[in-house]
Amino acid sequence: MPAKRSANPVRPRRLRRSAALREWVAESRLSLRQLIYPIFVRPGRGPPEAVPSLPGVMRWSVDDAVREATAAIDDGLGAVLFFGLPRHKDPLGREAVSPAGAVPRAIRGTKEARPDGIVVTDVCLCAYTSHGHCGVLRDGAVDNDATLPLLARMALVHARAGADVVAPSAMMDHQVAAIRAALDAEGLFGTAVLAYAAKYASSYYGPFREAADSAPSVGDRRGYQMDPRNAREALREIALDLEEGADIAMVKPALPSLDILARARARFDAPLAAYQVSGEYAMIKAAAARGWIDEEAVVRESLGAIHRAGADLILTYYARTLAAWDRGKP
Numbered sequence: 001m002p003a004k005r006s007a008n009p010v011r012p013r014r015l016r017r018s019a020a021l022r023e024w025v026a027e028s029r030l031s032l033r034q035l036i037y038p039i040f041v042r043p044g045r046g047p048p049e050a051v052p053s054l055p056g057v058m059r060w061s062v063d064d065a066v067r068e069a070t071a072a073i074d075d076g077l078g079a080v081l082f083f084g085l086p087r088h089k090d091p092l093g094r095e096a097v098s099p100a101g102a103v104p105r106a107i108r109g110t111k112e113a114r115p116d117g118i119v120v121t122d123v124c125l126c127a128y129t130s131h132g133h134c135g136v137l138r139d140g141a142v143d144n145d146a147t148l149p150l151l152a153r154m155a156l157v158h159a160r161a162g163a164d165v166v167a168p169s170a171m172m173d174h175q176v177a178a179i180r181a182a183l184d185a186e187g188l189f190g191t192a193v194l195a196y197a198a199k200y201a202s203s204y205y206g207p208f209r210e211a212a213d214s215a216p217s218v219g220d221r222r223g224y225q226m227d228p229r230n231a232r233e234a235l236r237e238i239a240l241d242l243e244e245g246a247d248i249a250m251v252k253p254a255l256p257s258l259d260i261l262a263r264a265r266a267r268f269d270a271p272l273a274a275y276q277v278s279g280e281y282a283m284i285k286a287a288a289a290r291g292w293i294d295e296e297a298v299v300r301e302s303l304g305a306i307h308r309a310g311a312d313l314i315l316t317y318y319a320r321t322l323a324a325w326d327r328g329k330p
Contacts, residue, residue, distance in 0.1 A: 037319035041065035042085040053207035066109035075323035079118035093128030104161035111162040132216040134170035152182035169196035180245035195246035198234035201225035204279030253277040258309040265310025274311035
């Protein structure tokens with residue numbers, strides 16, 4: 001006997017029958033323009049240095065970083081973000097505020113090659129300090145207020161070099177206000193601030209710390225990065241950074257924080273960014289290398305989930321790979 005028809009005529013499967021129909025009614029679409037490509041830039045010359053825990057990710061010399069950034073912009077990606085490494089580390093991270101540092105040089109080179117490309121820079125001291133913390137260390141703890149002037153000077157150096165956006169990630173209270181005030185005092189009103197507003201003290205950062213040589217030599221960062229158990233606190237952090245002048249608010253890490261993104265999207269109208277961090281990337285790479293997952297499918301699903309949860313922009317090491325997949329190249 002034929003199955004009895006339901007009195008309800010709605011059949012959601014009607015719009016899933018073909019790829020064309022599914023694309024037609026898709027509720028969210030992630031484009032390359034929404035992706036930010038991270039680039040590690042180091043001083044000196046020589047070939048790129050591979051990062052063992054981040055397959056495919058390199059530490060680039062300045063000249064090579066400019067070429068990599070230019071290629072990423074040519075790929076159609078929305079922006080590049082430079083993470084810097086110093087020649088020498090010291091307790092105050094002094095090289096972070098040097099106009100001759102690797103990041104300012106990479107900014108100038110990229111903007112000369114592609115003035116239309118968006119250049120973002122990370123503003124934090126962890127890669128520059130000999131102790132690996134994100135600020136000035138005193139009596140075993142980071143001195144929040146003593147760190148603010150250094151972060152402001154670092155942001156100014158990047159903005160003067162031509163950065164379109166500076167991204168403070170140190171999780172110091174009032175870092176956005178200090179940076180915004182410094183930029184405005186110099187007449188750099190057009191430089192935007194992308195604040196790492198809700199940055200958790202996550203276990204997913206290990207590979208990044210290898211890439212940036214930024215693991216703390218003493219203690220940890222739980223005294224200033226957020227407790228992963230807290231959600232309401234994240235919304236408070238985002239609100240405070242927006243009030244202080246942030247133009248974009250970042251949530252980090254991305255996939256473990258989809259609930260935070262969704263709550264933030266419902267509450268705030270400002271653009272939201274999310275960082276698919278090194279541990280997320282490394283786990284996908286490791287599983288794909290063993291044939292346990294389809295790498296491209298998992299990457300697209302993961303980034304799609306981050307976008308669906310509320311992220312307008314996504315910082316991901318997969319950005320150029322995704323662009324290559326879109327072109328049909330391996």
